[in-house]
Amino acid sequence: xxxxxxxxxxxxxxxxxxxxxxxxxxxxxxxxxxxxxxxxxxxxxxxxxxxxxxxxxxxxxxxxxxxxxxxxxxxxxxxxxxxxxxxxxxxxxxxxxxxxxxxxxxxxxxxxxxxxxxxxxxxxxxxxxxxxxxxxxxxxxxxxxxxxxxxxxxxxxxxxxxxxxxxxxxxxxxxxxxxxxxxxxxxxxxxxxxxxxxxxxxxxxxxxxxxxxxxxxxxxxxxxxxxxxxxxxxxxxxxxxxxxxxxxxxxxxxx
Amino acid sequence: xxxxxxxxxxxxxxxxxxxxxxxxxxxxxxxxxxxxxxxxxxxxxxxxxxxxxxxxxxxxxxxxxxxxxxxxxxxxxxxxxxxxxxxxxxxxxxxxxxxxxxxxxxxxxxxxxxxxxxxxxxxxxxxxxxxxxxxxxxxxxxxxxxxxxxxxxxxxxxxxxxxxxxxxxxxxxxxxxxxxxxxxxxxxxxxxxxxxxxxxxxxxxxxxxxxxxxxxxxxxxxxxxxxxxxxxxxxxxxxxx
Numbered sequence: 392x393x394x395x396x397x398x399x400x401x402x403x404x405x406x407x408x409x410x411x412x413x414x415x416x417x418x419x420x421x422x423x424x425x426x427x428x429x430x431x432x433x434x435x436x437x438x439x440x441x442x443x444x445x446x447x448x449x450x451x452x453x454x455x456x457x458x459x460x461x462x463x464x465x466x467x468x469x470x471x472x473x474x475x476x477x478x479x480x481x482x483x484x485x486x487x488x489x490x491x492x493x494x495x496x497x498x499x500x501x502x503x504x505x506x507x508x509x510x511x512x513x514x515x516x517x518x519x520x521x522x523x524x525x526x527x528x529x530x531x532x533x534x535x536x537x538x539x540x541x542x543x544x545x546x547x548x549x550x551x552x553x554x555x556x557x558x559x560x561x562x563x564x565x566x567x568x569x570x571x572x573x574x575x576x577x578x579x580x581x582x583x584x585x586x587x588x589x590x591x592x593x594x595x596x597x598x599x600x601x602x603x604x605x606x607x608x609x610x611x612x613x614x615x616x617x618x619x620x621x622x623x624x625x626x627x628x629x630x631x632x633x634x635x636x637x638x639x640x641x642x643x644x645x646x
Numbered sequence: 647x648x649x650x651x652x653x654x655x656x657x658x659x660x661x662x663x664x665x666x667x668x669x670x671x672x673x674x675x676x677x678x679x680x681x682x683x684x685x686x687x688x689x690x691x692x693x694x695x696x697x698x699x700x701x702x703x704x705x706x707x708x709x710x711x712x713x714x715x716x717x718x719x720x721x722x723x724x725x726x727x728x729x730x731x732x733x734x735x736x737x738x739x740x741x742x743x744x745x746x747x748x749x750x751x752x753x754x755x756x757x758x759x760x761x762x763x764x765x766x767x768x769x770x771x772x773x774x775x776x777x778x779x780x781x782x783x784x785x786x787x788x789x790x791x792x793x794x795x796x797x798x799x800x801x802x803x804x805x806x807x808x809x810x811x812x813x814x815x816x817x818x819x820x821x822x823x824x825x826x827x828x829x830x831x832x833x834x835x836x837x838x839x840x841x842x843x844x845x846x847x848x849x850x851x852x853x854x855x856x857x858x859x860x861x862x863x864x865x866x867x868x869x870x871x872x873x874x875x876x877x878x879x880x881x882x883x884x885x886x887x
Binding site for chain 2: 442501
């Protein structure tokens with residue numbers, strides 16, 4: 392059974408339609424890449440999954456359970472959204488680390504606040520935090536504040552922070568777009584490692600080669616609709632749709 | 647002579663510091679209330695107008711967008727910041743007696759009470775603008791990061807945004823508080839013997855001017871101490887950006 396099922400999502404901002412009839416599903420351990428030009432609705436889609444935006448139509452199901460149904464107000468109760476969010480993790484384009492906390496504290500903060508419901512001790516959480524930092528290759532940066540870290544390091548801390556809550560599905564919103572070109576590699580490497588460990592992920596990205604290599608499935612979006620969807624080698628190397636071809640040719644020209 | 651002057655200036659300084667601390671004590675929290683008022687997104691007519699069967703005209707559309715609490719607060723802030731504090735002190739102290747034939751300030755510390763009220767209202771408006779800048783200056787991404795991590799609204803405020811607001815607010819607030827020290831001299835307009843009035847008295851009665859310059863020493867020392875204090879707080883908060 393699919394771990395995530397998104398059915399007929401639609402979203403308007405005022406009178407502009409940002410998402411139209413978005414449906415896809417994702418199997419456990421798979422990575423899905425979403426590509427498309429800016430303004431195509433990729434980020435809004437991720438924000439809908441993380442309950443930062445409320446879709447106007449459609450359903451979101453995780454492990455067969457309906458988390459959100461636009462037609463059913465009982466799935467939209469304020470008090471339950473917080474819990475539902477924990478199925479997803481989100482890594483932002485601009486990191487959004489908490490500046491007043493060290494790298495380690497950034498990772499452990501939310502989990503410590505949930506320690507009681509999770510039945511964990513502070514020591515356990517800290518140990519898990521350090522373990523995550525070493526996975527990110529940042530063991531020696533545990534006590535550094537965000538402003539003392541490079542962009543690539545900050546983004547890796549942000550990934551560890553999202554992983555700390557053990558989400559079912561980890562979402563990346565253009566994780567390397569705010570980075571200098573020479574720093575993108577370290578972040579992409581970390582995401583590649585996660586893919587090898589069969590982490591379920593949705594990655595919005597402009598790195599075509601990376602999307603093709605890492606993803607099990609690719610979605611190309613344009614003007615709020617899914618234009619083409621399927622095996623990454625097929626979609627990126629042999630696109631069927633004209634719009635996909637045009638978009639990809641702009642990328643190959645640039646590189 | 648030096649000691650008589652010192653003693654009488656100390657008395658004036660006492661009145662000035664009383665006004666200063668009362669204004670801070672009441673004005674700092676009131677400023678926060680005013681700040682929330684001016685940021686209020688409450689639109690009471692919106693639901694009613696937008697869900698009517700008939701399409702709303704231009705006037706009703708504008709009314710639907712109206713945020714009455716925010717608008718009213720902003721008008722008050724505009725009036726208070728747009729007129730001299732001295733005028734406000736005069737109106738608050740003499741107004742009730744002149745217009746309503748009811749001098750509500752006719753008790754022991756009435757003058758100081760009236761003056762404090764004027765200062766609190768005036769400074770709360772200035773503080774509110776500073777607070778607002780601090781609150782709106784924290785990037786939305788900070789709150790969103792907290793939300794995505796399953797934190798409650800309370801947790802996000804206390805654990806994530808509060809300290810970042812404080813850090814943003816301290817420098818402009820310290821500026822305003824230093825101005826407040828010297829603004830206490832306006833209290834003399836309703837015959838409160840603060841520092842300047844105490845010093846000037848010697849110019850009038852004894853024909854000597856040095857007590858007037860002596861008052862400056864009090865201000866300088868007081869502001870000096872405040873500056874050290876604010877520097878300390880700013881340094882304490884400089885470990886993050």
